[in-house]
Amino acid sequence: VKITIDGRSLEAHEKESVLSCAVRNDISIPRLCTHPNLKPFGACRMCVVEIEGMRGYPSSCSTPAVDGMVVHSNTEALQELRHSVLELILLEHPASCLLCARQETCDSFRPQASKAGRTTGCHTCGSKAVCNVRSLAEEFNITQLPVPPTYRQLPLDRSDPFIDRDPNLCILCGRCVGICMEHHGVQIIDFVGRGSDTRIGTAFGRPLAEVNCRFCGSCIDVCPTGSLADRYAKWFGKPSESVETSCMLCEAACAIRVGASGQGGMVTAISVNPGIPICLLGRFGIPELLASKGRLTVPKMRVGEVLREVTWEQAIAEAAARLAAFVGDQFALVCDTSSTLEDRQVFERFTREVMKSPHYIEIQPNDRGVSQAPLPAGVKAALLTGAFVADDALDNLDILVVQDIYPTVASERADVVLPVAVFTEVDGSWLDGSGIRRPLHKACKTPGRARPEWQVTAELGRAMDATDFEFEDALAIGERIDVPMAGIWVDRDTTPAAALNPAMRRTHFRGHCLADKIRGLQDLSDV
Amino acid sequence: MFEIIEKREIAPNNHEIVLRAPAIARKALAGQFVILMVDERSERVPYTLCDWDAEAETITLVVQEVGQSSRKLILLNAGDSVDHLTGPLGDPIEIGNFGTVTLAGGCYGVGAVLCIARAMKAAGNQVITIVEARSHYLHYYRERLEAASDELIQTTIDGSEGLRGHAVDAIRAKLEAGDKLDRVIAIGCPFMMMLVAEETRPHEVKTLVALNPIMLDGTGMCGACRVTIGDETKFACVDGPFFDAHQVDWRELANRKAAYSHEETESVAHTGAIRIK
Numbered sequence: 001v002k003i004t005i006d007g008r009s010l011e012a013h014e015k016e017s018v019l020s021c022a023v024r025n026d027i028s029i030p031r032l033c034t035h036p037n038l039k040p041f042g043a044c045r046m047c048v049v050e051i052e053g054m055r056g057y058p059s060s061c062s063t064p065a066v067d068g069m070v071v072h073s074n075t076e077a078l079q080e081l082r083h084s085v086l087e088l089i090l091l092e093h094p095a096s097c098l099l100c101a102r103q104e105t106c107d108s109f110r111p112q113a114s115k116a117g118r119t120t121g122c123h124t125c126g127s128k129a130v131c132n133v134r135s136l137a138e139e140f141n142i143t144q145l146p147v148p149p150t151y152r153q154l155p156l157d158r159s160d161p162f163i164d165r166d167p168n169l170c171i172l173c174g175r176c177v178g179i180c181m182e183h184h185g186v187q188i189i190d191f192v193g194r195g196s197d198t199r200i201g202t203a204f205g206r207p208l209a210e211v212n213c214r215f216c217g218s219c220i221d222v223c224p225t226g227s228l229a230d231r232y233a234k235w236f237g238k239p240s241e242s243v244e245t246s247c248m249l250c251e252a253a254c255a256i257r258v259g260a261s262g263q264g265g266m267v268t269a270i271s272v273n274p275g276i277p278i279c280l281l282g283r284f285g286i287p288e289l290l291a292s293k294g295r296l297t298v299p300k301m302r303v304g305e306v307l308r309e310v311t312w313e314q315a316i317a318e319a320a321a322r323l324a325a326f327v328g329d330q331f332a333l334v335c336d337t338s339s340t341l342e343d344r345q346v347f348e349r350f351t352r353e354v355m356k357s358p359h360y361i362e363i364q365p366n367d368r369g370v371s372q373a374p375l376p377a378g379v380k381a382a383l384l385t386g387a388f389v390a391d392d393a394l395d396n397l398d399i400l401v402v403q404d405i406y407p408t409v410a411s412e413r414a415d416v417v418l419p420v421a422v423f424t425e426v427d428g429s430w431l432d433g434s435g436i437r438r439p440l441h442k443a444c445k446t447p448g449r450a451r452p453e454w455q456v457t458a459e460l461g462r463a464m465d466a467t468d469f470e471f472e473d474a475l476a477i478g479e480r481i482d483v484p485m486a487g488i489w490v491d492r493d494t495t496p497a498a499a500l501n502p503a504m505r506r507t508h509f510r511g512h513c514l515a516d517k518i519r520g521l522q523d524l525s526d527v
Numbered sequence: 528m529f530e531i532i533e534k535r536e537i538a539p540n541n542h543e544i545v546l547r548a549p550a551i552a553r554k555a556l557a558g559q560f561v562i563l564m565v566d567e568r569s570e571r572v573p574y575t576l577c578d579w580d581a582e583a584e585t586i587t588l589v590v591q592e593v594g595q596s597s598r599k600l601i602l603l604n605a606g607d608s609v610d611h612l613t614g615p616l617g618d619p620i621e622i623g624n625f626g627t628v629t630l631a632g633g634c635y636g637v638g639a640v641l642c643i644a645r646a647m648k649a650a651g652n653q654v655i656t657i658v659e660a661r662s663h664y665l666h667y668y669r670e671r672l673e674a675a676s677d678e679l680i681q682t683t684i685d686g687s688e689g690l691r692g693h694a695v696d697a698i699r700a701k702l703e704a705g706d707k708l709d710r711v712i713a714i715g716c717p718f719m720m721m722l723v724a725e726e727t728r729p730h731e732v733k734t735l736v737a738l739n740p741i742m743l744d745g746t747g748m749c750g751a752c753r754v755t756i757g758d759e760t761k762f763a764c765v766d767g768p769f770f771d772a773h774q775v776d777w778r779e780l781a782n783r784k785a786a787y788s789h790e791e792t793e794s795v796a797h798t799g800a801i802r803i804k
Contacts, residue, residue, distance in 0.1 A: 094661075095685075096661035096683070096685035097661065097684070099684060101684070105718075106718060109718050110716075110781065110785075112785065114593045115593055115792065116540050117540055117598060117601065120539050120665055121662075148663050150664075153539060153664075158801040159801060159802045159803070231796070231800075232796045232797070235792045235796065288796075288797065520800075522799060526800075
């Protein structure tokens with residue numbers, strides 16, 4: 001299909017929209033409601049164009065290119081029209097900060113948005129840095145509005161798990177409605193009401209959990225304003241860096257993009273592929289699970305009755321000295337598959353070569369992520385990497401070393417506690433449910449003084465005079481693993497089971513109950 | 528326990544809270560503040576007294592939801608109680624016949640200038656009250672401020688009502704018109720007060736601001752609220768809250784207020800769904 005846009009002869013694909021053809025050829029047309037993952041909707045009227053022989057101003061997103069079509073994308077009339085359309089949008093979107101003459105002074109004096117309940121301007125909006133309305137208003141250099149704006153004073157909805165909704169910021173672009181239909185084939189949210197009372201909501205205003213929302217978060221990811229927001233992440237600001245890695249919360253190993261703040265703390269984890277939703281644990285749970293204050297952050301050893309904070313050198317020396325008396329089958333190391341393949345390789349070698357014990361126990365969690373194993377009879381010393389062993393089994397131990405991410409009954413009773421970095425905090429790899437080796441990339445800082453697991457165990461091994469226990473990094477260990485490395489699973493075309501069926505979702509990670517760490521899970525079960 | 532008698536959202540995100548606090552209502556003077564703890568584990572937050580009624584035994588605060596503690600407070604309703612309330616704290620504003628007194632209020636400060644306007648007017652001053660907001664729908668207390676002042680000027684940064692700009696722009700217009708301002712008192716966020724201070728400095732207009740750093744005990748013991756005035760360290764709770772605006776180290780004040788911003792964000796982030804009974 002041959003069309004002409006602004007005097008340029010272009011080749012459009014069969015059934016391609018005028019907008020898509022223009023954008024593909026670097027012709028910029030302003031747009032708001034359109035989104036790469038969505039069918040054209042034509043709601044916002046920002047992408048209007050003139051087409052010779054056609055009446056009025058059709059929206060380029062919803063007009064298919066037809067052979068011989070002559071399109072003008074940037075006439076004076078169009079500029080004026082788009083300007084007016086944007087003004088109308090701004091009249092119902094709290095935008096006064098955009099019109100403020102002191103924006104720059106304000107931003108430099110107080111760069112952080114204030115954590116307001118009701119957002120009444122960009123300075124009180126968690127989505128300031130990513131707002132499409134804001135960027136368009138800047139592009140159009142809108143400095144005043146023709147009439148006073150309206151604030152609708154609709155009630156905020158902060159009662160759902162994970163998601164905050166502020167209908168007062170909504171511009172009715174319909175992206176959220178579209179992505180919900182696209183992903184789930186059902187309309188969990190839709191346009192409600194008519195005319196100027198139209199808003200986005202659920203049937204009869206029922207809570208999201210009651211209308212079968214799966215909390216995939218895609219509606220938030222496509223929202224051009226702060227109307228739909230990730231409750232946990234919204235005030236941390238736009239992540240300054242993002243890294244793609246694999247999710248370890250179940251064997252689907254979805255590709256996730258982890259965003260970290262300037263200080264390196266994890267802020268968000270979202271699906272790498274916006275076309276495929278991930279489960280609520282992957283979309284909402286990871287930052288809260290790993291970036292929480294409750295993490296183990298410092299090495300400790302038992303001095304008399306109490307666990308005392310010590311240096312890594314002291315903790316490793318203490319663990320080495322105490323374990324040395326239990327070389328042989330009195331020792332067991334218990335881990336599960338939430339440690340990377342590289343970690344587990346070092347664990348296994350430590351158990352067999354350094355501790356000379358047959359009891360390397362690697363638990364495959366059950367389908368809810370629960371990892372439990374009994375300690376073999378006669379074991380008097382153990383190294384546990386999570387809450388895997390029944391509390392009463394700990395009574396029979398003479399020495400207990402725990403390397404974990406959260407305090408547990410075991411860590412409270414341990415002789416040495418070693419804080420470790422896991423999952424989004426480390427490089428490495430692990431096997432998904434089909435046995436494909438998926439890479440893990442360090443995407444955020446490690447909490448406190450925590451170290452990668454392989455590093456901790458390797459140091460312990462060296463402190464016990466192990467030979468050939470020097471490893472440069474996880475990559476070097478990984479080279480000895482006899483499974484080819486695939487990429488992260490970006491090109492997935494099916495929704496993971498855990499995203500469709502709550503009964504397939506993990507309840508535990510590394511022996512820790514997820515609902516204890518992730519606030520939204522508690523809200524979900526309270527519904 | 529202190530009972531909430533009345534609570535309403537007087538402008539988006541601005542909540543007027545009337546509490547039963549007989550002892551405070553009997554003693555309160557314009558410019559003083561209270562420290563409030565919503566529950567046993569909440570922060571101690573200073574709030575400026577906007578109004579009080581000794582007979583009805585009530586005090587009135589204007590609270591903006593800007594974080595965990597203020598959120599806890601605005602989610603309460605009439606009939607609920609807050610755990611602790613201490614006050615009146617701080618030195619009241621100096622009341623006298625100064626001539627023309629200009630009051631500038633922004634955010635919660637719009638409510639806070641109300642009682643000062645009344646007291647200044649009663650002392651024989653010409654009272655000009657300037658209140659700023661982002662947009663017309665964020666203005667509140669219009670009638671009450673009008674009644675308490677000789678002139679009320681509203682500003683909005685989007686120009687939707689009154690003068691376009693901030694309170695400082697109204698002050699600038701007055702100064703440029705050659706109006707004699709004998710005293711300016713500004714209450715609001717540090718940004719707003721700083722702008723006012725910079726404007727009046729070259730005109731040598733005596734300007735007082737109510738500083739609002741993080742406070743703990745409010746009685747001069749802990750030092751959490753220290754501010755630098757000229758080359759002296761002062762405690763905003765007992766030496767203030769009013770200080771000479773031209774002597775304030777604004778950058779330090781803003782930095783000190785932001786000292787726990789990461790913890791504040793974390794606290795809000797880990798708070799789950801809000802389900803109103």
